[in-house]
Amino acid sequence: MEAGALVILRQLDQSLARIMKRGIGYERLTLSLDCPDNSDPELRDICDRLNSLFSTLDEFYQYASQLAEGNLEASASRNNIFAMPLKSLQASLRHLTWQAGQVASGDLQQQVHFLGELSHSFNRMILSLREKQSLEKRLKTITDVLGEGVYLLDQERRLIFMNPEAERLLGYGFDELAGKRIHEFIYGQHGDGTRFNPSSSPLIISLTEGREFKDPDAVFICKSGYLLPVAVICRPILENNRHAGTVIAFHDITEQKKSQESLEAVNRILEKQASTDPLTGILNRLKLSQQLDTEMKRAKRYATPLSILLLDIDNFKSVNDGYGHLTGDAVLKEMAHLISGKLRDSDIFARWGGEEFMILIPDCDISQAKACAEKLCRAIAENPFSVSTPVTASFGVAGMRPEDTHESLTNRADQALYLAKQNGRNRVECG
Amino acid sequence: MNETYDFDWDDLGNLEVGRPNLGCWASLLAYRLMQYTFRDVLSKEVGLDKTLELFIQAGKLAGRNFCLQVLDKSLGFEPFIADLKQKLIDLKIGVLRVEEADLEALTFVITVSEDLDCSGLPIFGQTVCNYDEGFIAGIFFEYTGRDFHVKEIDCWATGDRTCRFNIKPA
Numbered sequence: 001m002e003a004g005a006l007v008i009l010r011q012l013d014q015s016l017a018r019i020m021k022r023g024i025g026y027e028r029l030t031l032s033l034d035c036p037d038n039s040d041p042e043l044r045d046i047c048d049r050l051n052s053l054f055s056t057l058d059e060f061y062q063y064a065s066q067l068a069e070g071n072l073e074a075s076a077s078r079n080n081i082f083a084m085p086l087k088s089l090q091a092s093l094r095h096l097t098w099q100a101g102q103v104a105s106g107d108l109q110q111q112v113h114f115l116g117e118l119s120h121s122f123n124r125m126i127l128s129l130r131e132k133q134s135l136e137k138r139l140k141t142i143t144d145v146l147g148e149g150v151y152l153l154d155q156e157r158r159l160i161f162m163n164p165e166a167e168r169l170l171g172y173g174f175d176e177l178a179g180k181r182i183h184e185f186i187y188g189q190h191g192d193g194t195r196f197n198p199s200s201s202p203l204i205i206s207l208t209e210g211r212e213f214k215d216p217d218a219v220f221i222c223k224s225g226y227l228l229p230v231a232v233i234c235r236p237i238l239e240n241n242r243h244a245g246t247v248i249a250f251h252d253i254t255e256q257k258k259s260q261e262s263l264e265a266v267n268r269i270l271e272k273q274a275s276t277d278p279l280t281g282i283l284n285r286l287k288l289s290q291q292l293d294t295e296m297k298r299a300k301r302y303a304t305p306l307s308i309l310l311l312d313i314d315n316f317k318s319v320n321d322g323y324g325h326l327t328g329d330a331v332l333k334e335m336a337h338l339i340s341g342k343l344r345d346s347d348i349f350a351r352w353g354g355e356e357f358m359i360l361i362p363d364c365d366i367s368q369a370k371a372c373a374e375k376l377c378r379a380i381a382e383n384p385f386s387v388s389t390p391v392t393a394s395f396g397v398a399g400m401r402p403e404d405t406h407e408s409l410t411n412r413a414d415q416a417l418y419l420a421k422q423n424g425r426n427r428v429e430c431g
Numbered sequence: 432m433n434e435t436y437d438f439d440w441d442d443l444g445n446l447e448v449g450r451p452n453l454g455c456w457a458s459l460l461a462y463r464l465m466q467y468t469f470r471d472v473l474s475k476e477v478g479l480d481k482t483l484e485l486f487i488q489a490g491k492l493a494g495r496n497f498c499l500q501v502l503d504k505s506l507g508f509e510p511f512i513a514d515l516k517q518k519l520i521d522l523k524i525g526v527l528r529v530e531e532a533d534l535e536a537l538t539f540v541i542t543v544s545e546d547l548d549c550s551g552l553p554i555f556g557q558t559v560c561n562y563d564e565g566f567i568a569g570i571f572f573e574y575t576g577r578d579f580h581v582k583e584i585d586c587w588a589t590g591d592r593t594c595r596f597n598i599k600p601a
Contacts, residue, residue: 078590079554087585088592091542095528102509109513113526114544 004039008047015054029058056080072097096122108133149230151248157182157207160245169230169252171223182207186220186248203234210236210243220250229253277351279329280336288350288358292406295348295362299400306400307369309359310413311339311376314392314425316355323387330386335393338383342376358413366399366430373397373428381426392426399430438492440500456523462547466562487565494569504574508534511574523547525563530595537575539598541567542585546594549587558586560594567596577601 015031031054035047060082066074067086072094076083092115099110099122108130112122140163143150149166151159159177167173170185177185183204206213213234220228232250236243275287283291292308299306313319313335320328332355339357343349348360359376361369373395385391396417400409416431423429446455473482498504501518502511516527525543532539544550548560560583568581578601585595 078556078585080590084590084592087590088544091528091530091544091591091593091595094530095542098529098531107509109509111513111516113516113520 004035004043005046008033008035008043008050012050024061029054029061031055056082059083060086067093103129148249148251151182151186153182153207153246153248155244157246159185166250169222169228169250170220176223182246182248203232207234207236207246212236217253218250229257231256277336280333280351282336282340282357283348283350285350285352285358288348288352288360289406291348291350292360292410295360296400296404296406296409299362300402304363305365305368307361307364307366308398308400308409308413309361309369309373309376310352310396310398310410310417311357311359311373311393312417312421313355314394314421319387319389319391322389327387331391334383334385335380335391338379339376342379358410366397369397369399370428370430377426377428394420394425395428396420397428397430438496440496459523459547466548483561486561487568490562490565490567491569491572492565493562494566494571495573496569497566498570498573502570502574508532515570519543525550525594528593537577537579537600540595541598542593542595544593546587549594552588554590555588557589558583558594559588560586560596563594564596567598571598 011033012031019029031051033047033050035044056077056079059076059080063074063076063080063083064086067090072090074090076087096112096115096118099112102110103126108126110122110126112119115122143163143165146163146165148163149169150161150163151166152161154160158179158181159174160179162172162174162177172185183201186203203213203215203218214232216231218230218232220230220232222228229252230250231253232248234246234248237245237247275283277284295306298304313331316328316331319331332351335357336349336351339359340349343359344361346362348362350358350360352358359372361372364372377393377395380391380393383391394417396413396415396419398409398413398416412431414431416429419431420427420429470482470486473485477485501522503514504511506514512527512529519525519527525546528542528544530540530542543560543563546560546563548563552559564581564583568579571577571579571581579598580601582597583594584597585591585593587594
């Protein structure tokens with residue numbers, strides 16, 4: 001028996017020496033001990049157990065190798081005592097694989113238990129994802145109720161998010177726009193609706209350059225083709241000082257524009273009312289005074305002449321008394337209309353008060369002004385007014401002197417007018 | 432044999448009141464001692480097959496009541512499984528892990544590690560977690576309203592380190 005045992009030990013030693021020298025991966029971990037036929041039964045049992053042990057180790061090695069390669073379908077015999085701890089690891093890995101799939105599909109209920117540091121890391125990851133999901137939900141709620149259309153672009157300026165208000169305003173659904181570049185669906189428009197060339201659109205340029213862009217008076221084109229006036233703001237998103245995307249927020253300013261336009265119209269009316277004589281429609285005394293100041297400054301600065309004509313309808317009281325105030329008003333209107341038609345565009349004509357009118361004639365000296373006044377005087381006298389009695393007017397003319405003030409100039413015209421009245425009316429006098 | 436007993440959750444008693452000093456936890460040894468001596472006695476009374484069938488039935492009854500009393504049936508599948516996992520850990524029954532789940536076909540492969548019934552057992556060459564099979568079937572029945580067939584395919588007692596169960600509609 002001792003000789004037989006020695007033979008077996010030598011075979012075992014040779015096999016082990018070969019394996020330890022060349023490594024297990026080079027050849028299978030097999031041992032085939034030849035037990036002499038006539039050997040002791042106990043020795044044969046030992047040989048069988050050693051063969052079986054090596055066979056089990058070989059299977060374990062193959063099993064472990066497959067697992068190391070990521071083959072989670074690998075299997076080992078149930079009675080392979082070496083493989084048992086790895087079977088536990090295999091089960092955990094299969095579960096982790098399933099869990100990873102679940103997390104990828106949005107299931108953040110997953111937890112890993114009793115896998116040491118892996119459990120802590122995985123569970124921290126889940127916690128972080130839950131927090132992110134919670135934040136995303138809150139942000140979504142905010143953007144859902146926000147009265148602003150919101151687009152979120154990635155760094156390639158492709159749409160990755162939009163809120164319901166953006167869909168409501170422009171009519172495009174997320175499915176239609178997802179992944180599209182910004183210039184494919186937000187058209188930079190001029191106010192009249194003509195499109196910017198994308199390369200010259202301020203919005204696209206600022207997006208390209210990663211700059212903030214604001215336009216309180218932009219126009220977007222809706223899916224329906226309708227031009228929507230919007231106020232828009234684009235702000236780049238920076239991550240680690242690198243451009244990671246852009247937020248575009250915009251809102252409809254149609255109503256705002258309407259009210260703004262109506263406000264502007266009201267202001268225009270109020271301004272006109274403030275400067276217009278309501279009866280004749282020409283400028284009133286207040287506006288003319290302002291204009292007179294302006295023109296006097298201009299004339300002084302450029303050393304050009306400036307003259308004023310002050311006219312008063314003769315015996316107007318008799319018109320009112322004889323025909324009534326309505327007819328008197330009609331005569332005033334006819335007078336304003338008549339004179340307006342005979343002046344240059346640059347002349348400034350206003351009702352000075354009652355039946356008095358003033359004409360401001362820039363770039364005109366007193367002699368030219370007097371000639372103009374005489375021409376007007378004749379035209380009035382020859383005009384068929386709506387009253388049967390003749391209507392005439394007296395004129396006082398004054399030319400601006402360097403030392404003149406508003407008051408001194410108008411006073412001279414007034415004195416000249418008084419003189420014209422004194423001298424018989426329907427005539428021109430210079431002051 | 433004329434009299435029978437109907438299980439009631441309240442029959443488990445008030446553990447906190449009943450064991451003010453020892454608390455509600457007992458040794459796993461005591462549990463296994465009871466289970467395996469039952470297995471011994473019953474198999475000799477009614478045969479092993481019938482004994483295993485009775486274990487499955489008892490497990491199913493336990494699973495249904497466990498689901499009704501401990502779990503939240505109103506949860507969706509994923510949170511329900513998460514809740515189940517946590518409760519099984521809290522009650523030190525085992526560590527449940529899902530390997531496969533087909534929610535359309537309602538087929539699942541799950542594992543239970545450190546299982547109450549078998550972890551650490553010698554290799555018997557056959558699965559022994561029959562009570563668990565019934566327990567899982569009972570939970571799935573209560574949750575889905577459908578009968579399930581649960582078969583243990585790997586067990587510590589067959590040389591694996593975790594119990595693996597195939598679950599499919601009956």
